[in-house]
Amino acid sequence: GQSLEQPSEVTAVEGAIVQINCTYQTSGFYGLSWYQQHDGGAPTFLSYNALDGLEETGRFSSFLSRSDSYGYLLLQELQMKDSASYFCAAMNSGYSTLTFGKGTMLLVSP
């Protein structure tokens, strides 16, 4: 099985950069995903790292280090609309299922 640890809450100001860390303990790990969820709405996919290194998508980047069982989501040029919960999730073998962390609530203030 998998277990993932991430901070429960992070605060930042508009325009700043914030990093949300995720550590995992795994068996059958395929890769690390990140999802965003606003106010209990539907989670939406942000990124997936299958290989070590940095993946960049606009203002968001995600990093994975398999040797350290660690990843992070980097959000740049923060906007108020980025206030949401962010979940890391481990992809299990064969792309069959995801195991989610408990989520990090990001609060962006003016």
Added chain:
Amino acid sequence: NAGVTQTPKFQVLKTGQSMTLQCAQDMNHNSMYWYRQDPGMGLRLIYYSASEGTTDKGEVPNGYNVSRLNKREFSLRLESAAPSQTSVYFCASSHIYEQYFGPGTRLTVT
């Protein structure tokens, strides 16, 4: 495309009542999932279906049953609801590593 749809959006049940949560996707995805989300617990997998005609247990299957009616539809049944099943239920479908979530069903069991 509607994506992933769920019905109902809200439901209140009394202990011992039964109900079925409906989920449909129009993206021609093979894999579908049911999750529950409780405060501070992230998303936990109840059941999943890797393809039409197959279903498998996830992390928290007790008290639930599922049916993969066809490629589009995947339903979740509570045979005898309990207060511990009060939660928000999300259905999802996936294309390779990306999962697409429905809007959720908010269920309260009294």
